[in-house]
Amino acid sequence: MAKKILIAEDSATMRSLIVSTISAMGNYETIEAANGFEALRILPQEKVDLVITDINMPDINGLELVSFIKKNPNYQTTPLFIVSTEGSDRDREKGMALGADAYLVKPFSPVELQALINKYLG
Numbered sequence: 001m002a003k004k005i006l007i008a009e010d011s012a013t014m015r016s017l018i019v020s021t022i023s024a025m026g027n028y029e030t031i032e033a034a035n036g037f038e039a040l041r042i043l044p045q046e047k048v049d050l051v052i053t054d055i056n057m058p059d060i061n062g063l064e065l066v067s068f069i070k071k072n073p074n075y076q077t078t079p080l081f082i083v084s085t086e087g088s089d090r091d092r093e094k095g096m097a098l099g100a101d102a103y104l105v106k107p108f109s110p111v112e113l114q115a116l117i118n119k120y121l122g
Helices: 012-023 036-045 062-071 089-097 110-121
Strands: 003-008 028-033 050-053 080-084 102-105
Touching: 003 012, 003 036, 003 110, 012 028, 012 110, 028 036, 036 050, 036 062, 050 062, 050 110, 062 080, 062 089, 080 089, 080 110, 089 102, 102 110
Parallel strands: 003 028, 003 050, 050 080, 080 102
Antiparallel strands: none
16 A cells, blocks of 8 residues: 655645655655645544655744644654755754654755655655
């Protein structure tokens, strides 16, 4: 059975780039959310194996989303990646401190993302 990856990203272009990167790997199903609020609506309805989120989004930002997911006992073990243009050490440390498993700075290479997915969902 294909593993499900939830992508929370407000940029349709970036979302489609992530989806095509994952699709090229085969055996993964992607679920798209245009913002953090939509991601929170989807989570209880779908059993997701991985969450990939941007930080800068309307409504609920990626850091708030990470915090919510990692505080919820149902999702504490779900791997979570942050993809963001915010690339400072401080941003990265904040994301990792909230519970993110990986932090990719945009633009990242598809190979980088695929390697992380393989590492966590292999």
